[in-house]
Structure formats: C-alpha cells, structure tokens
Amino acid sequence: MLKKNATEIRKGIIKAVHAAGSGHPGGSLSAADILTVLYFYKMKVDPKNPKWEERDRFVLSKGHAAPVLYATLAEKGFFSKEELLKLRHIGAMLQGHPDMKGTPGVEMSTGSLGQGFSCSIGMALAAKLDKKDIRVYALLGDGEVQEGIVWEAAMAASHYKLDNLTAILDFNGLQIDGKNEDVMNIHPIKEKWESFGWHVLEIDGHSFEEIISVLDKADEIKDKPTMIIAKTIKGKGVSFMENQVGWHGTAPKDDEKEKALKELGGAN
C-alpha cells in the first residue's frame, strides 16, 4: 500500500513540475518515501478538517520541495489532484513554495531555508505548553543546514527538551552548486547534531521498514529532540534524474515526463 502511495506521489511530482515548466523535482523525489510514511502511516491528520487542533504538524523546511508536499497532500485527499497541474501558474492555489494561507494541509509558509525548522520549535513549545499530545515533524535539506538559523533552532530545541519534535534530514548529498562537501562541508553531520543535544538516528530514507521503525522509535525518546538522518538519492525513482545535480531545479520536458511516468509505472 505504501509503495502504491509513494508511486502516485512521485508521479504527481513529475506531472506537477512538468506542468509548471519549473520547480524542484530532484529534492522532491528524494523525500517522497519519507512523506509517504509520515502521511500514510504515522501522522494524525484529517484531510476533511485540516485545522483540527489535535493534529500532528509537518513543516517542509526545505520549501523548494513543495511538489512532494503538494503531491502527498493531494494523494491524502486535502485537495484535488487537478490542482497539481496548475502548480506555479498565475492565480493557482499551489505556489512555487508552500503558502499556508492558501493551501489546506500546509502548516507553514516556507521556502527561505532554515525558517520552517525554526517555526517548528514554536509549534513544539506551544504543544508542550498546552500539554497536548501533538508531534511536530520538520523536514530539512542537507544543504539547508548551512543556514545559521538551523543551529540557533537546534540549540533551542534541546535546551527546551523538545521530545515532541522529530526532524528529518533528507540527506541526498547534493545542492544547487554541486556536492555538499564541495560547496560547504556539513560533516561530521551526525556528531554536529549530537553535540547540539539531539538524539540522532541514521536510516536508508527509501526503506519503508526503516522509516517506520525510526519514526516509532523517536516517540520513545524522552527529554531530547530526535534527528533522523535519512540517506536518500536525489531524483529517486526516475533513473535519469537519480544523483544528477542538474535535476535540482529543472522541469522535465514532454518526452522526459513520459519517460519518467513510464518508469514509475503506467502513463497518465
């Protein structure tokens, strides 16, 4: 079942970015399995009541991966899949980067890197203050952790013992200008988060089994926030996009879209 959801989400990403003529397929595809497990296994959400007070929160801090969030929300039933084909069009609901005001299910307007993660700290603090059983999830990109605000937020999360916060690092190793280590080395990444007081777990970000197990495990960690470093493949699922930095922010042309959809299993 999860596999079917993930395939639908990947197809949604390809169709949406193709229809938009611009956008970020690589980092959307790398996060597709993680969002699949979050929305179809883990999180308490209600597509019929997007503002349900007791819902878990998901913040896409790497806001440029909006297509994966939109495709997931559409697959979950927050809005029609038709909307995906209007992505980035003038007057459309689905903006180039997530807009919480206009899109059901989007918890925070993001896109300027690091900010969504910072907002997730406030969400987790508010849930603690109200003694609510709400879990907050934030997905960060690997290039994103080069932002200073990420470490300000990381420090605050452990200071306030936010064990209701799970961050996930979509670690595909690539950013716009190339490999992380060539642009700005982020290593040793595990030790960095550990030294900031986080409980750190490492997984294969494309194994449903591992994602499920680690998300469940995070619930058991007390007095510390949890960081899941998910090793992923940029462009995962579409052979010619995999591990290609060029697909960070390029839309597939007509023939590329068809090829991608075929690989993913079935045409439109």
Added chain:
Amino acid sequence: MNNKIATREAYGKALVELGKVNEKVVVLDADLSKSTKTAAFQKEFPNRFFNMGIAEQNLMGTAAGFATSEKIPFVSTFAMFASGRAFEIIRNSIGYPKLNVKVCATHAGITVGEDGASHQALEDLACMRAIPNMVVLNPADAVSAKKAVFAMAEYNGPVYARFGRAAVPVIYDEDMNFEIGKGIEVKEGKDAAIIATGIMVAEAIKAREILSKKGIEVRVIDMHTIKPIDEEILIKAAKETGAIVTAEEHNIIGGLGSAVAEVLVENYPIPMKRVGTLDTFGESGKPAELMKKYALTAEDIAKVVEEVINKK
C-alpha cells in the same frame, strides 16, 4: 509633562497586566529581558516566557510557530536586531503568512545613547513599513505605550511596535483613546502642523510653546501608527494649516516623513519639511547631547516650522 517614564517600562508593565487577562499571550526574548522589560512577565508567568538566547532569527521563527498554534506571541529584543538581523524572518515567516506575532522592539533611535551607532536603529520604521501586512506603531509616552500593548493584542495580525530606552515626558491622561491607524490631534493650531511620532511628540509640544511666544499657532499631531497611516487627519491638517513638518527619531528616509509625504503629494501637496536624522549613523553620547547634535530638539523643530511657513 513633568513626569518622565521610558516607553519600554510601560511596555513591560502592560505585558504583565495583559498576561493576567489573556492566557494566549506568550513572551519571547533574546537575552535582553532586563533591558526590554519583559523580565516582569517572566517573573509573573514563568511558564509562558521563553528566553531564546542571543539568536534573533530563531526568536522570530519560534514566535511564528507559536502563532500557528493560536498563541499570541510578544517578541522583544532591541530594535536594531529585531528589524535588522531578523528582517527576513519577519518578512517571510510572519508578514507573508500574516501571523499574529507582535514584534515589540525596544532601544530604538538615537536616544539609546552611549552604546553608539551599532545599537541605534534609525531605519527600523522604514524596513518594517515596507513589509505587506505589517502594522507599525510608535507610541509617544508611557500611557499610550500601555494602550498600544492592549490594542495590538486585540488586533489579529503582525505588528511591529517601537519603544524607547530613555525616560520621556508623560503626555496623556489615563483615559486617552489609542486606536490603531488613528492619529491624535494633541494640540490645536492653524499656522502649521507638526506630525510627530514616538518620543518626538513631546519635543513637538515644546516646539509649539516656543512658536506660540512668537505668535505662531501650531497644531501637533501624534502619529503613533506609521502604518496604516491616518490619511484623513493628514489631509485635514494640510488643508487647514497649509504647512507640515514631520518629526521622528529615525532617518528622514523611509519612516514617518516619507509616509506623510506620500499621502500629501498624492492628495494635497503643500510646503513640507522632515525633521529626523539626515541619512547618517549615530554615535555615542548622552541622549540629550545626541538629540541636540543631530538636530532633533524642540528648538530644531521650531526653526524648521518657521522655514516651512515662509514657503507658504
């Protein structure tokens, strides 16, 4: 006007009062709670106070997160770091999603004094005014500062409010009415109008006294809301007095003077001049010395009023 209180003092006290009647209020600070006066709230409501350390970007982001969870966060640090360092977080995570965050910045303007230019925010009103959805407030005295706190809690949306470090004269009685977006005619007059904001309102009242001795009757308007600006009171003043002087403890670029000029140029152009810092950084010194050196005193305003009247 004999009693002097800093607007930041009034802010701190008002927060405590507000906290008692509104459980949604949370307060965040960045290691300046003794200076911004949020420490009083922390003492009364330790569970609803969050010190975010010296990290103003995350301070604003965290506040945005609180606002998505139906809290009303009041966020304080110095005006320099709120409007400057954290500008883009305020723009993208608070202004764009129109979140109910109250950025209450203290130590604004040149009267920060001895700390010098690095700490004297003289462009905050301009920066904040340029963000869509932002309401920008700059109360003149302790009474209106307290009323502003309650008014912004009632208003659902992002607000930037500016408070000062130095003690300034109390202008208003306790029963004054503070309405966001409504300027206040503090003193009547027909020969010219001084549109002042923040601590410059007291200077404008003194300028009026100086001019009155020369037989010049000047209207004084407290423009405590820079955005949305009260166009009605401005156009009325322009029509009835024919000469306008703005007074702000801020760069003459982008703040009150610019906002007033925009309204007048498009609606009722008349002779006008702006009093403020002249596109320059400040420096260390006592507040009173700096006010004099940077030509922000009542005497300076009075001189400019006469210049504008001569252009009528």
